Amino acid sequence: MSNYSKEIEAAAKLCDKNGSAWDAINPESVARMRLQNKFKNGLDIAKYTADIMRKDMAAYDQDTSKYTQSLGCWHGFIGQQKMISIKKHFEGKTDRRYLYLSGWMVAALRSEFGPLPDQSMHEKTSVAALIEELYTFLRQADARELGGLFRELDAAREAGDEVAAKAVQNKIDNHVTHVVPIIADIDAGFGNAEATYLLAKKMIEAGACCIQIENQVSDEKQCGHQDGKVTVPHEDFLAKIRAVRYAFLELGVDNGVIVARTDSLGAGLTKQIAVTKEPGDLGDQYNSFLDCEEVAPGDLANGDVIINRNGKLLRPKRLASNLFQFKKGTGEARCILDSVTSLQNGADLIWIETEKPHVRQIGAMMDEIRKQVPDAKLVYNNSPSFNWTLNFRQQVFDAWKEEGKDVSAYDRDNLMSAEYDDTELSKAADDKIRTFQADAAREAGIFHHLITLPTYHTAALSTDNLAKEYFGEKGMLGYVEGVQRKEIRQGIACVKHQNMAGSDMGDDHKEYFAGEAALKAAGKDNTMNQFG
Numbered sequence: 001m002s003n004y005s006k007e008i009e010a011a012a013k014l015c016d017k018n019g020s021a022w023d024a025i026n027p028e029s030v031a032r033m034r035l036q037n038k039f040k041n042g043l044d045i046a047k048y049t050a051d052i053m054r055k056d057m058a059a060y061d062q063d064t065s066k067y068t069q070s071l072g073c074w075h076g077f078i079g080q081q082k083m084i085s086i087k088k089h090f091e092g093k094t095d096r097r098y099l100y101l102s103g104w105m106v107a108a109l110r111s112e113f114g115p116l117p118d119q120s121m122h123e124k125t126s127v128a129a130l131i132e133e134l135y136t137f138l139r140q141a142d143a144r145e146l147g148g149l150f151r152e153l154d155a156a157r158e159a160g161d162e163v164a165a166k167a168v169q170n171k172i173d174n175h176v177t178h179v180v181p182i183i184a185d186i187d188a189g190f191g192n193a194e195a196t197y198l199l200a201k202k203m204i205e206a207g208a209c210c211i212q213i214e215n216q217v218s219d220e221k222q223c224g225h226q227d228g229k230v231t232v233p234h235e236d237f238l239a240k241i242r243a244v245r246y247a248f249l250e251l252g253v254d255n256g257v258i259v260a261r262t263d264s265l266g267a268g269l270t271k272q273i274a275v276t277k278e279p280g281d282l283g284d285q286y287n288s289f290l291d292c293e294e295v296a297p298g299d300l301a302n303g304d305v306i307i308n309r310n311g312k313l314l315r316p317k318r319l320a321s322n323l324f325q326f327k328k329g330t331g332e333a334r335c336i337l338d339s340v341t342s343l344q345n346g347a348d349l350i351w352i353e354t355e356k357p358h359v360r361q362i363g364a365m366m367d368e369i370r371k372q373v374p375d376a377k378l379v380y381n382n383s384p385s386f387n388w389t390l391n392f393r394q395q396v397f398d399a400w401k402e403e404g405k406d407v408s409a410y411d412r413d414n415l416m417s418a419e420y421d422d423t424e425l426s427k428a429a430d431d432k433i434r435t436f437q438a439d440a441a442r443e444a445g446i447f448h449h450l451i452t453l454p455t456y457h458t459a460a461l462s463t464d465n466l467a468k469e470y471f472g473e474k475g476m477l478g479y480v481e482g483v484q485r486k487e488i489r490q491g492i493a494c495v496k497h498q499n500m501a502g503s504d505m506g507d508d509h510k511e512y513f514a515g516e517a518a519l520k521a522a523g524k525d526n527t528m529n530q531f532g
Contacts, residue, residue, distance in 0.1 A: 007031035036143035042207035050209035050255035076137030103185035131206035200247035229267035231275035260342035261351035264334035299328035362445035376448035
């Protein structure tokens with residue numbers, strides 16, 4: 001018996017149990033509604049998607065070509081359309097394709113204060129609200145797709161085509177959900193460890209199976225690609241990692257995944273000198289990176305902070321902002337220590353925020369990390385803050401120059417220019433960009449590749465193109481040619497926007513509830529019928 005048939009049978013038994021009062025309840029309609037609502041709440045989703053991530057992590061350990069990917073989505077509709085497109089283009093499958101929730105985009109697009117910089121000034125609960133919204137839209141995508149299959153099944157039955165009916169029922173039984181893991185950004189935890197724990201619970205209850213947290217000072221938080229980043233001592237960060245783990249365990253999401261992000265590569269400042277009890281402990285290692293000068297007791301000034309290391313008095317460089325400065329050139333060593341420490345204290349994956357996309361730089365750090373944690377895996381930001389074209393053209397230029405190849409036809413500082421677009425160098429650079437994710441997964445331990453802000457940029461680009469054409473000489477043709485015609489020819493589901501918004505599902509429910517008396521929207525006069 002198929003899953004669909006089992007659901008009908010179970011509903012029928014329930015209706016029989018309740019006697020004549022339930023005579024108007026159709027067991028098959030009940031079965032359909034249950035199948036359309038597979039996930040009852042966010043915790044159901046978090047448990048289901050955590051298992052997916054764990055399975056994918058194990059698969060990557062065996063074969064690095066099985067890396068995972070995601071795109072950042074700032075609205076439920078954007079996430080929904082992304083997953084509909086993935087199913088359309090990849091044989092109905094969603095394997096190893098996730099969603100990413102960027103704190104940057106929440107700050108810029110979802111705050112009641114209006115657009116904000118990525119400095120954790122937005123309402124903390126807006127992150128959990130976006131997780132819930134994303135999964136609401138993904139669940140609706142499931143219901144909509146299954147509703148279409150139910151209508152196909154009814155049509156096949158009405159036509160007496162048993163073969164077609166069986167084929168459709170098989171699709172229903174093997175339906176692939178649009179619900180996939182979300183890697184959700186909790187920034188630096190929005191406060192102390194208790195605040196981090198409370199917000200993590202909200203995010204998990206909304207459906208998050210994976211929470212990313214960074215080692216910046218919460219009230220000094222900056223975007224990973226901006227200046228002025230300030231890190232915290234390891235013990236402070238580890239307390240927040242443990243807070244997130246406790247939140248997962250309290251809510252029964254035992255497989256929950258924690259991504260520990262280090263911003264140390266670009267962070268030259270710390271707010272605190274770490275507590276240390278003996279030479280070589282974690283606090284002492286953190287302090288060893290401080291930019292200090294040796295002083296004698298008579299050199300001390302009023303208010304000086306002094307560190308005693310191996311009998312020497314060291315004065316850390318203290319800025320007017322009351323922050324302490326790290327020694328230049330220590331960023332990579334600090335990233336390695338941060339990553340190892342996080343993985344040894346409860347994190348599952350690490351994230352190293354870099355200033356450019358360079359496989360060798362990332363791989364060198366991962367080689368050092370894996371000396372201590374052999375199965376270390378990285379989540380990597382394929383950031384829109386990088387100028388990918390210029391970076392990779394310069395990488396090719398430098399490699400060619402090192403090999404002794406003639407590069408006199410190219411101006412390294414001007415390689416972004418369109419005049420180079422059709423050159424051998426630009427083609428070689430584009431090929432390196434194309435294979436970057438596979439190369440980095442193989443050579444640098446990157447399990448998950450994400451783009452943080454892609455849909456922010458695509459929304460701006462498509463709106464610019466439409467505004468230019470529609471308000472210009474093309475007028476209505478600007479919309480038809482640039483949007484609708486392409487939607488129809490590319491099979492974009494939301495060309496039938498009423499259907500996408502749930503009108504057909506509403507009709508189904510009206511018929512379940514009111515039978516022949518239902519006033520349905522999908523009649524012959526519905527203009528959506530123009531789209532076939």
